Amino acid sequence: MTLVGENFIAPNREVEFVTYIIKEAERMFPNARQPILEGGKLSQYFPASLVPEGEPASWLWINDPEGAVTLEGYSYYVDAYVLRKSV
Amino acid sequence: MTRLFEIGAALGAEHAQDRERFRAHWDVHVRNSRRMILEGAGRVASPDSVTILGGGSAWNIPLEELARQFDHVSLIDIDADNLQKAISALPAECRAKVEIHVADVSGGLATDLVGRALEVVEMANSAEQAAGDLAPLFGGREFEAGGSIPNSDWNASYVISSCVSSQLTIFPEKAVMKAFNEKFGGELEDDFFLKNGSFRLRTDWVRRHGELLSSLVTDGGRVYWADTVAETPYLAEFGSEALSVVIDAVVRFLDQAYLKTLFTDAGKQVVTERFNQGLPGGRMSQAEQKRRYMRGRL
Numbered sequence: 001m002t003l004v005g006e007n008f009i010a011p012n013r014e015v016e017f018v019t020y021i022i023k024e025a026e027r028m029f030p031n032a033r034q035p036i037l038e039g040g041k042l043s044q045y046f047p048a049s050l051v052p053e054g055e056p057a058s059w060l061w062i063n064d065p066e067g068a069v070t071l072e073g074y075s076y077y078v079d080a081y082v083l084r085k086s087v
Numbered sequence: 088m089t090r091l092f093e094i095g096a097a098l099g100a101e102h103a104q105d106r107e108r109f110r111a112h113w114d115v116h117v118r119n120s121r122r123m124i125l126e127g128a129g130r131v132a133s134p135d136s137v138t139i140l141g142g143g144s145a146w147n148i149p150l151e152e153l154a155r156q157f158d159h160v161s162l163i164d165i166d167a168d169n170l171q172k173a174i175s176a177l178p179a180e181c182r183a184k185v186e187i188h189v190a191d192v193s194g195g196l197a198t199d200l201v202g203r204a205l206e207v208v209e210m211a212n213s214a215e216q217a218a219g220d221l222a223p224l225f226g227g228r229e230f231e232a233g234g235s236i237p238n239s240d241w242n243a244s245y246v247i248s249s250c251v252s253s254q255l256t257i258f259p260e261k262a263v264m265k266a267f268n269e270k271f272g273g274e275l276e277d278d279f280f281l282k283n284g285s286f287r288l289r290t291d292w293v294r295r296h297g298e299l300l301s302s303l304v305t306d307g308g309r310v311y312w313a314d315t316v317a318e319t320p321y322l323a324e325f326g327s328e329a330l331s332v333v334i335d336a337v338v339r340f341l342d343q344a345y346l347k348t349l350f351t352d353a354g355k356q357v358v359t360e361r362f363n364q365g366l367p368g369g370r371m372s373q374a375e376q377k378r379r380y381m382r383g384r385l
Contacts, residue, residue, distance in 0.1 A: 008354030011111035017340055017349075018112065024302075024336035025320035029329060032320035036253050038290045042314050045252075045293050049301040050310060053130060057123055061116035061315070065109060071322040071329055078116065078250065080313035082127035085304060 004065040018065045022075055034073070042079035050083040090199050091191060094262045095165030099143050103169065108147050120147040120249055120313060127311040128156055130246045135159065138243035138303060140192040140252035144169035145176075148249065154181035161187040161241060165258065188240070192248075193255045194299045196292055200224070200256075204263040213270040218279070221263065225256075226284025227291050244308035252296035253314045256280075256289045 004014055026032045033074045037045065043052065067074025106113060128134065135158040142148045143164050150173060154160050162185055164170050170187040177185065191198045204224055211217035258278050268274050276282070293314070300310045322329040341349075350358060 003357065005109060007351055008357055011351055013130050013344070013349050015111050015114075017344075020340050021333055021336050022320050025322060025333060028332045029320070029322055029325065031307060032322050032329075033317050034319070034321040036106070036289075037314070038286065039315050042312065042316055044295045044383070046312075047294075047297045047301045049107075050297065050312075057136055057322065058250050059115055059119045059120055060319075062109070062112035064105065064292070065112050068320060069333065071333060072322050072327070073318040073321040073323075074288065075319050076315035077120075077319065078128040078313055079227070079316050080119065080123045080249075080311070082123065082130060083300075083310040083312060085301070085306065 002069050015062065015064065018068050018075075019060070022062075022068055023056050024062070025071065032071075033077070036076070042080050042081065046081075046083065049086055051086045052081050054082050054084055055085045056081045089264045090205060091258055092165050092167070092196055092256050096168055096264070098258070098261065099164075099169045100164035103146075103172075110372050117147045121149045121271065123207045123313065124249070125149055125152060126175060126277060127247075127309050128153060128245055129209075130309050132370055133244050135247040136243040137247065138168055138241050138299075139163065139247045139249075141174065141248065141254075145173040146370065148173075148247065150185070151181050153245075153319060154184045156380075157245065158184065160185040161188060162186070162240065163192050165189065165191055181378050186240075192251060195296070196295065197255055197259050198252065200259040201262050204259060205266055208263065208266045208270055211270075212266070214273055217267060217271065218275060221267075221275075222279075222283040225260065225263075225280050225288060227288035239245065241303050242305055243303060244305050245311070246300050246308070247306045247311045248296065248300055249311065250311075251291045253289060253316075255296065256293050260285065282375050381382070 003009060003013060040056060041055070046052070059078055059080075061076045061078050062068060063076055064074035128137070134157045137153050137157045138161045139145070139148055139150075139153075141164050142150075142162050143166055145162065150160070150162075154177060162173060164187075167187075167189045170189065174182055174187060183318055204221055207220045208217050211220060220250065264275055297312070300312060304310050347355075372379055
């Protein structure tokens with residue numbers, strides 16, 4: 001039992017806690033971040049007919065805090081874009 | 088197709104449970120997703136229709152706002168239960184604008200792959216033979232299916248795909264694992280798909296998904312495309328060195344935290360019990376001093 005994800009830590013503080021652990025793990029081990037997509041960026045997969053518009057966004061999604069603290073992964077970096085058809 | 092829908096429903100139910108359990112952890116993702124989707128919606132000059140691919144129960148989709156802004160909403164997923172939940176949560180005036188399609192959002196790729204893979208399992212005389220024939224199929228080396236052209240009802244001035252494309256290969260993998268297990272009574276190895284090139288297949292399908300999005304959006308329309316691009320912290324196989332780093336990080340965090348508000352009442356009880364377990368006798372060790380210090384702060 002890892003104490004996280006069990007309502008033993010105040011919810012907002014637990015998010016802060018898990019984020020801290022993830023950042024520390026990545027700081028000490030740069031290869032802690034494993035690509036899901038080759039190249040690690042969604043923009044590499046846009047077809048020529050779609051181009052980005054406005055500011056893209058990226059964020060960390062703590063999908064499973066237990067997986068994060070046991071170093072098994074399950075937290076994800078998300079890329080988000082609004083696209084329009086190229087002329 | 089049925090097998091794919093069964094897996095979709097099972098994974099959808101798991102996802103819904105995680106959403107409830109980890110609500111606070113998912114909050115950043117939900118808020119950012121909704122904000123970006125609405126930003127894209129605001130850029131659509133003629134908001135006549137929106138198509139949402141793989142939205143499930145729409146927990147990170149601002150469905151009500153979209154239904155108010157657009158004339159028609161198509162919500163498409165392989166998970167019928169969650170689609171129904173999404174609709175049920177809407178006010179009546181919005182519900183009438185939303186149409187659900189229980190369908191494969193990969194454009195037929197997943198359906199084709201599952202069909203071929205299930206045939207392999209069915210025809211194989213042994214687990215070894217099945218695994219041998221499945222390997223190239225899931226590595227993308229023998230899979231050149233073009234999928235099928237989606238229903239033209241999916242064409243829209245706004246097309247949304249949120250964290251779907253990189254997950255598309257998972258459903259066929261799970262469906263085949265289940266069929267394999269049912270027939271041979273043993274499971275494929277945990278890393279069977281990865282070892283056989285599933286990374287390449289996933290990459291290929293994400294590229295195809297981009298082309299599908301482009302084919303669905305009407306002239307002057309917009310696409311919202313978001314997906315997971317990396318997983319972290321992926322260190323379990325690094326063993327004790329990585330674990331030590333994390334334990335040090337935990338100690339540093341706790342050292343600086345105000346523990347009386349960090350833990351819930353249940354948490355304080357559990358932590359106190361752990362501190363009280365099995366402390367060695369004799370001279371007070373550094374670890375014991377730390378435990379007493381922490382216990383005092385609770």
